[in-house]
Amino acid sequence: MSSYLYRESAAALAKEIERSSAQELRPLTRTLIEEYKRQHKKKHGQEKEPGDSLVEAWDNSLPVVINALTGRGLGEVEVLIEFGLPHTDAEADVVLAGVHPGSGQPSYVLVELKQQREARVHPERSVAVDLGYDKWKLHPVRQVQQYCRYLLQYKASLRGDQHAVAGAVLMHNAHDADVAELFRLPATDHGRLYTRDRLEPFRKLLGARLAPRPGGEAAQFLIDSAEYAQPKITDVNHGSRVGEKELFVLLDEQELACQDVLEAIDRVRSGGTKEIIIVRGGPGSGKSAIALELRRALAYRGWDVRHASGAKALTESLRVSYAQDAPRGKKTALKKEATRLFTYFNQFKEMGPDSCDVVICDEAHRIRRHSVDRYTRKEERQNPEPQADEIIAAARVPVFLLDDWQSLRPEEVGTADYLIQRAQELGLRHTLIDLGGMFRAQGSGYYRDWVTNLLSVGDRTPQAWKTDGRMQVLTAETPQEMEDFLQARRLEGASTRMVAGFCWPWSKPTEAGELVADVTIDGWERPWNVKPGQAVPDAPAAELWAIDPRGAGQIGCVYTAQTFEFDWVGVIIGPDCVWEDSRFVIRREATCDPELKPRKVADADVERCVRNAYHVLLTRAVMGVVIYSTDETTRDALRSHVIDTVMHPIPKPMRKIVKR
Template structure:
């Protein structure tokens, strides 16, 4: 709405505790998210938005358009307000992103100047409001080409309208920029001058419409970040808790890394560089915990990339064969003529497996980044381990803790998929503390997958019984598209159509069919449902013409011709995600249950207990159902289970005609996200 229209909605009414605008926002929030608005949000809408609206009206900017809770593309983060209008003199589009804070006092964490206590009383530090709006603006510039046409279009401010300068003095130490200025109650006159310098007294409808309808660049995937290893300013744009975690860790490294002979750089500590007598601190261990798409791998790769740019060598370890080999292949692919051998050696040194540290000397690695740490095994002993090195009683995590000066673990408590995978935050924390380490656990609460839909993540956990709630009907939120296919053939056709349009798309399935070796140079069609038959992805130890190696199934365009399993899909993401639910997950007696007899996973031998198998199978489907960036299509082999999915998921696939062309399979009844409609409609 325009400032003038909003002005009529921010007038208090005697019969209501909330402004008319706040009541509209409460209703809108419930309709979009399916949950009641947080009291902090309600208070912000009721108390903070009127400050900005009044400032616009006082400046005669009645026609400036105000957008509220503006989603950042592909995430669940949002800018509180974006003001849209025309620049004075030129009449070009002008935007001001505003982050509103009601705080009256603030203090800065002495260990990390971008982590601040805003007085919420929950003991959790938040990202500095200036850095928060700076990152939001940079993120918008990254994914909205419309804003990159003129870099002066967008400005950002953090407005602490209840705070006096003296009570938040520490916040002013952070450098400001065009994408992030700080204003308080003492600065409201300066804030008004910003408004009049950015906006003319003219309609902002055109600018607002252009921003709302702007094309969104596709989300950078994990492999895209890895390919940008050597690019300054490349990688993913970390936000909120991700950025706090990244900054906290890098600052710790600056203080603890030994003097290298350089006077500048990420790790130089002038206070301790020449003090050999300074006693060493306890080893600090970082555990970053978050759900699918919360940015764990983004933080891991950004840390790895940043250390490389600074001339430091950090090791990135994983328990995933596909992930590790993909990262190695990407690095080897950057080799110039005559450098392949050296690049291959470097790739094997920089990207390693969890079980490769058994004989690593203590503290011989400066920084060890353990991604996918939920795949940590009980021990590193395997069938090829030499007898003299076998130690079934030594935890694998102990080897990693011992090998590094700064160990960093990134994990999801609901993604361990094999019986001997034990990596949870509690397990690693206890083990590290028992080893004399100090531990910091950081929760990553955002999401960069499923269109930034937190509702979808919660829905999947409820469906699989991974929290206390029962399965619920999916309520479309305009972010994630979720549909049921009538048959595997229909799913495949829909997924292939999306790939032909330029999207990344794959089909995965539960491990409910045998996985055969290739028949000569041909894959065996093991996955069969009625007359429909398709092969699994290639086994790790084999290669087949015209099909990618198993490690590259998620990233090689030829992977669409095979059905992926959880071991090749984990860690990766693609725009469109087809999931076939096998007979190991059944709907019976009002709930989803696990039938271990339907599984062909060789990890589930008879000696593995039912509780462990059930946990692994539920977690496997949790992984499979959360790979999609834009949309997910599901099909269940068991009729009763499929009928229950039809009840829980209103979205279906339909056949439509476009301008006399051949009919196409399209999503129906799923409230497609706006970005999908603009790109493919």
């Protein structure tokens, strides 16, 4: 079931927008403010005031839409304000629900409200627009076009009916001449710009899409519609061979980043200089979706593009899924092609300058200081090139997608600041794009922030969890409770995994070919996933643990879980991260990670890597997470931060999710 802030017919809302000269805000605006605070308190336990720009849009822009409806005799059309898009925290400003005057079927118009009086487009980035904020924003017409397409992809009631939804951007304060550059972007039925000079065409759009009939049934139909589950990265990768088949519908900063890369490579191929694109975002912000959609779009245009990472689990999973369902006689060739297309950061030192058009560095926070390893010749060890420089040299347009808080090893240096520094020292132009959306944890940006606060990443302060109606957070008193709960979810059809901090040894299989139950907790014992380079019957290889259903019986470590996501995840917090003095502290002596054991590794690096590891593990879930700590004091602290336990009945999900 979709969320929204407020819902009423246009005729009813028309009465609420009438304002006397003594009133600072319209009655409707005051109602929306109170409803916003009420919903926030219900979700998070405390009230929150809406931002000034939101209040101004409700008070100044929303009435223009309502008057346009009533002026066309469309007072019975239903108005949904701040309508939440599936699986994300993005919201459409207004959705108008009614009946199509021609077909008699449900019909919807998405309206994005912009109060700016002027706007300009970036001279070299066609969808980057200056709307008076401190950074470039996605062109509002492209924004609403993508919102329409996103609803069509995920709402089961709309699937296959491209004409059921129309999109409009309303800049009622601006004249055409003041936003002339915005009209360069081609308009479609899913997105068109209307200004102060085009209010009559806007009214005509409403009349063409909505009949003077009650829209309540159409609104409820959309709200109650089942929603298709989001595709997993490896689920769709094999579809990228088709080329023209779009993998993901990108929203807001995601789409801005994608278009920036496409236009940068156009400039470079036309004789321009090398450009570097850096895309920074937290867990679930859609970085890997951008990476795979870019790879597909660029390959379809005939450009030489490579997907690179420093994580074996990600790269090998992508290689396997790329050749999945290959036509008869094509599998061997596709496996070879996958090896070339999906590669590792340290392989670019062997490539010549500008030897490929684009290198897309997924999980770029795992870039190392250099590519030296045990196979590197002695003479090359003396003064090695930075690994980032090797990648930059090999690509005409290098693209780095990263999270500043997901590096896991002391030698990993991939932060936005570091890459900007490399670009500057190399004398190259760069573009930094920050992703603000959330496409995991049922779109719960609040959960992502809560995890960051809980672990004091970036010196944040832990806060109690308040259910937000999206993500479910539970604690377990024993690891067996956690496992039983996950098993029940798996029987319901959910994907589940157990993961843990690296606090137990990781043994090779026995001579009989069996996994060793290394993770032992008060009589409960389970094995890690298969050790890299080893093979065990009836268990997936380490790099395939995340995508093979047989992985549910083993404990995954951060190196096999990073990048991937599952419906439910059980997280075991080990003795390397315990609660003291109202926050988590790191105990270096408890880690078994061989990368962090040497004395030469600084305490600060151990602290950073362990916190980041749990940050990764706690943000792998789509629907819910179960947390268990081996430390009794920490369990007590978690109880005070997370009220619900696995012994409570599981809440019913807000949305009906349809598996693909």
